[in-house]
Amino acid sequence: MPGNRFNAYQNHGVGIGLRIPHYEHIFARKPVVDWFEIISENYMIDAGRPLATLDRILEQYRVVQHGVSMYFGSVTAPDPEHLRRLKQLVRRTKTPWLSDHLCWGSVDGTYTHDLLPLPYTWEAVERTAERVRRVQDFLEIPVAVENVSSYAAFTASEMTEWDFLTEVVERADCGILLDVNNIYVSAMNHEFNPMDYVNAVPAHRVAQIHIAGHSKYEKYILDTHDHPVIDPVWDLYARAIERCGPRPTLLEWDDHIPSFDEVHAEALKANRYLHGQAPELVEAAR
């Protein structure tokens, strides 16, 4: 069953992120795409070209919203204007579920526009879960929280990242957007085994999966979404599908964006695992 209550029982298959350089191709060729993920903030505006374009997409495609600034882990309360605009967009897109990150990024109304990692403490578990719950109640659709890639760890942390994620989603009773690339990036930066992470997440709560490429620097790996997916990340994906069953899957490609066909073809590689046609890879991932 690809669907569960965290993705409104949808069977969305493999999608890609909707990006401006691909608009022309999409409107001219009308390619068959299971679904598009949009960055909510790009459309939380009053009017104009972005919304008109979105409406054209909505006529022909399924769209799921993904946010980058809800900051479930920020201690200061969310901006009511943000929530109001988000709900307005939810009504427009009829997104069956929506996602944002398990992170923080603003304090006292000042925004860093970054996905900053949280200390894995019980205090953070409680505050974050409370915030997810509130947002979910307000939006009236399932909310999934995404694990971020991180480059720093906190002295205050009291548990592993996967325990932290599990505690938050259990208490908030929400879904998970499992980003296997982010798991890989964080595993390299924090020296843990990424497979331990994938093996530990509550599989029944996984609403959606993100796959992506990244940049490797000498001393750390940056989650830049500007490369094809690497094999170790496909291995994590295979294991996640093995544990969760097929789940709506999305390829993120944000920088140095190649042609639509190239991005779509990379995303569709996920079908090899979704339909269980690569048992040897699943085997290798164990």
Added chain:
Amino acid sequence: MSDARNGVMSLEEIQRAMAAAVLEPLTADEGMRERAADGRAMADVAASFIAPNGRLNAFQRLEIYNRQYWLRVLGSLEEDFPALRAVVGGNRFHALSVAYLTAHPSRSFTLRNLGSKLVEWLTAHPEFAGRRHALAVDVARIEWAFVVAFDSAGRAPLTLNHIAALDGGSRLSLQPHLQLMALAYAADELVLGLHQREKRLTSEAGVEHEREESAPEKLPRLRRKNTWLAAHRVDLSVYYRRLEREEYLTLDALRQGRPMSEALDEGFAGSAILEKQRAACVQGWFGTWAELGWICAPEAGA
């Protein structure tokens, strides 16, 4: 900095400390500063909440976020103000951006609003604009008007028939995406030219071009010339339109909620347009405004 639980910082304390560090401007070679704004060694600040790993110490790990922050916000400002950058030069634009963002860090969930205070700030800080301060402010004004006109609300405008039925006591409101500007330079063509060049460079390179040039562009010499300009949206695209001084003043007064007769008085105050020509002039404006959809009924409750 720490609570009673034997030196462990609360979530709130960690977020305040980390945000303060992340927002600190970088050094000239784009590293994190050695000292925080309060004089503490940044290595100590970082070590107070960040754990090192085998390859990076706490300072270096925090520095990744510090750099990432500036890369993102500076990039966003540069995207919204390419003509301002060309007018003042890359180096000066960088310094100006850092100073502006330090004074006005983002207060909105969207980067769209990052430049909302730039005109006001730049007006008050001529030292960041070089010799062409007034021109730089005008260019910033024109570019910010573009951002606002691009995605602000559009309301159903009044038709010419509606407008014909108005009288001197009528109050009107203007199309929300319509932006009005009073400039010291006729800088609109300069901005348009620079934007077109920007577009060309971006599409030629396929990706954002590398900006090597750091000196101000060699630009055509502009003389000071009072200019009134509107930015507005037609069929999803933003256009600029020059206004007569009287037209600008009238629109501005209408936007402030003055009844029509008062707005026209303000519009023609000190005008060289002869009394007998004014009625035809006003008729012409309203015809154009109706065509462009600039005039709306007053907002409910206004």
